[in-house]
Amino acid sequence: MNVSKAHRLAMLLTMATLLVLALAPARVAAVDRRSGDRVVIGANEIIADDLLVTATTLIIDGRVVGDVVAMAQTIEINGVIEGDLLAVGGGVVLNGTVTDDARVAAGIIRFDPQARVGDTLLGTGASVEMLPGSTLGGSLIFIGGQALLSGNVDGDVLFGGNSLLLRGSVGGDVEAAVDPTTATTWVSQIRIEGVASPPSAPAGLTVEHEARIGGDLTYRSSAPATIPVGAVAGQVRFTEELRTTPPQPTIADRLLDVARRFAGLFLLGLILVWLAPRIVQGTIGELETRPVASLGWGVVSILAISLAFMIVTLVTVVLSIMLGFVKLSGLMGITLAAGAIVGMALVVLTILAVAYVAQIVVGFEAGRQVLLRIRPSWVEQPFAPLVVGLLVLVVLTGLPAVGWVIGLVSVLLGLGALWMLGRDRLTGRTPPALAPV
Numbered sequence: 001m002n003v004s005k006a007h008r009l010a011m012l013l014t015m016a017t018l019l020v021l022a023l024a025p026a027r028v029a030a031v032d033r034r035s036g037d038r039v040v041i042g043a044n045e046i047i048a049d050d051l052l053v054t055a056t057t058l059i060i061d062g063r064v065v066g067d068v069v070a071m072a073q074t075i076e077i078n079g080v081i082e083g084d085l086l087a088v089g090g091g092v093v094l095n096g097t098v099t100d101d102a103r104v105a106a107g108i109i110r111f112d113p114q115a116r117v118g119d120t121l122l123g124t125g126a127s128v129e130m131l132p133g134s135t136l137g138g139s140l141i142f143i144g145g146q147a148l149l150s151g152n153v154d155g156d157v158l159f160g161g162n163s164l165l166l167r168g169s170v171g172g173d174v175e176a177a178v179d180p181t182t183a184t185t186w187v188s189q190i191r192i193e194g195v196a197s198p199p200s201a202p203a204g205l206t207v208e209h210e211a212r213i214g215g216d217l218t219y220r221s222s223a224p225a226t227i228p229v230g231a232v233a234g235q236v237r238f239t240e241e242l243r244t245t246p247p248q249p250t251i252a253d254r255l256l257d258v259a260r261r262f263a264g265l266f267l268l269g270l271i272l273v274w275l276a277p278r279i280v281q282g283t284i285g286e287l288e289t290r291p292v293a294s295l296g297w298g299v300v301s302i303l304a305i306s307l308a309f310m311i312v313t314l315v316t317v318v319l320s321i322m323l324g325f326v327k328l329s330g331l332m333g334i335t336l337a338a339g340a341i342v343g344m345a346l347v348v349l350t351i352l353a354v355a356y357v358a359q360i361v362v363g364f365e366a367g368r369q370v371l372l373r374i375r376p377s378w379v380e381q382p383f384a385p386l387v388v389g390l391l392v393l394v395v396l397t398g399l400p401a402v403g404w405v406i407g408l409v410s411v412l413l414g415l416g417a418l419w420m421l422g423r424d425r426l427t428g429r430t431p432p433a434l435a436p437v
Contacts, residue, residue, distance in 0.1 A: 039072075041079065050083070052321070057194065058089075060096070067100075069321055074194040075106075077115075086321075091195030094134075101138070108195050111136070111151055120155065127187045127198040130168065139172065146184040146201040156215070163201035164219075166211040166231075173215035173234070177241075180204025180223045207231050254398060262394045269360040269386045279421070283361045284368070286424075287417040294420065298358075298412030301419045305350050312342050358414025359407075363389035 032049040039055040041047065045062035051069070058072040060079045067083040075092045077085070085102040092104050095112035104123040111117075113133030120138035121128075128142050130151030139155035140147075146163035149170070156172035162179045183203040190197055205225040207217075216234035217227065222241050249257070272280050287294050316339025323332040367389025371379045378384040397407040424430070 043079065074192060076194070091192040093195060107190055108192055108198055110195070110198065115151070126190055127184075129198050132168065145187050146198075148198065148201050163203055163206070165201040165206045165208070166213070167208045168210075169212040169214070171214045173218065174213050175218045176205060177220040178204045180221055180225075258394050258398050261398075262390055265356060265360055265363065265390050265394070266386065268356050269364070269390065270383065272357070272360060273383070273386065280361070280364065282421045282424075283414075283417045284365050286420045287361060287365050287413060288368070290420065291413065294413045294416035295409070296416065297419045298414070298416030301415045302412070305346065309343060309346050312339060312346065315339070316343075353415060353418065354411055358411045358418065359393060360386070360390070361414040361417055362410040363393040365389065366392050 031052055032047050033052045035054045037055065038057045039053050039059070041051075041060040041062040041064065043061040047062070047064045047066070050066040051064050053068070053070045053072065055070075055072045057074045057076075058070050059076045060068070060081070063080045063082070065082045067086070068081050069086045071088045073090045075087050075089045077092075077094045077098065078096045080097045080099070082099050084100045085098045085104070087102070087104045087106065089106050091108040091110075092106040093110045093112060094102070094115040094117065096114065097116040097118075099118040101119045102117050102121045102123075104121065104125070106123075106125045107127075109123055109125055109128040111128075111130040111134035113131050115130075115134040116137075117135070118137045121136055121140045121142070123140075123142045124144050125142075126145040127148070128140075128144070128146075129148045130136070130153070132150045134151030136151065136153045136155070139158065140149070140153050141158045143160045145161050146165070147157075147159050147161065148165045148167075149157065150167040152169045152171075154171040157166075157170050157174045157176070159174075159176040159178075161177075162182050163184045164176050164178055166174070180203045183200065185200045188197050188200045204221055204223065205219050207213075207225065207227050209228045209231070211228070211231050213232045213234070216237065217232045218237040218239075219225070220239045220241050224238050224240075227236055316335060319335050320332050320339075323335060364386050367385030367387065368379055370388050370392065371385055393406075393410060397403045397410070399406070
């Protein structure tokens, strides 16, 4: 499985987890909230409520009669959780008991020998490791870098990532999509305070002689794995994932690509000039009078868009968890839906701004500068600068080696000019006018 597929599956996994949280009613009215640098539930402590923790380090040595929701850099479970575990952090170590499901998103997930999870593990991260003696009563579903399974999984195993190593027992089926061409040596370099770095698994699928699979083994890979005789009770199904090198584009392909890009930018440019002429003129004025500032503010705008998306995601998740714990499931669903809508709106607006509007603005200004030098009388015509500038921009950005640099600079210039125009409008300042011909 390539990285883009794994990322898409990880996103779907996260969305599915949040949906489950939205639909599942809270079973306990009270919630015990704790926070701080280090939160420890002592060995003799019993919490008869759901537990919500935000901390740098969380250690549970006692008993929680309810669900646990934890967000921390390091999470260590040595005691008993009589319910579900939802954990987000850098490293999560299980050496105790979770009687129901565990949903974990972490860089490193480790099951120590005394770990017991009563039902399913739904996880994503760089590595999940089950040491000998650890037990999972349900299925293991994991999307990420690698999985090293030396413990016992009573249900099925569903894995998508680079490396899957099987040494223990699986009661059901194993389905995996792996990448034997990319080793996960980087996993062993991960450093999280209080959590040992996991060993790196061999690339692709590895089934050791002591491994036992009670059902079928179905896997996708670019190369077949060596399966020991007697390791799989059912059938072994291998699907080869072919890796083909795309053919080099011909001159005709390049010309067609240039024509398509020009047509798309030109049509949207016509719409912008028609529907929003003041915005187009104001943005071009900003770019023409302050090109260096436009480039700098373009970088700022990219960072601001990224920060806004992260804030929307974080606020949505935190609010949803809090609403779920106070039994406001309806508001929780509304919050998730609103967060998804706002996030999608940010994505769509960013794509439009980066892929079209910024380049149209820069193309218009480039066309003005070209016509000022070769045909000044055409500058004031409504669409001549747009045609000339977009042709120049599309051809330059299509050049090998340097085209991407020109494209990046044009996007930053256009976004920066849009940012400054918006700032001027919000503060009541008059945007700079275009220089007279």
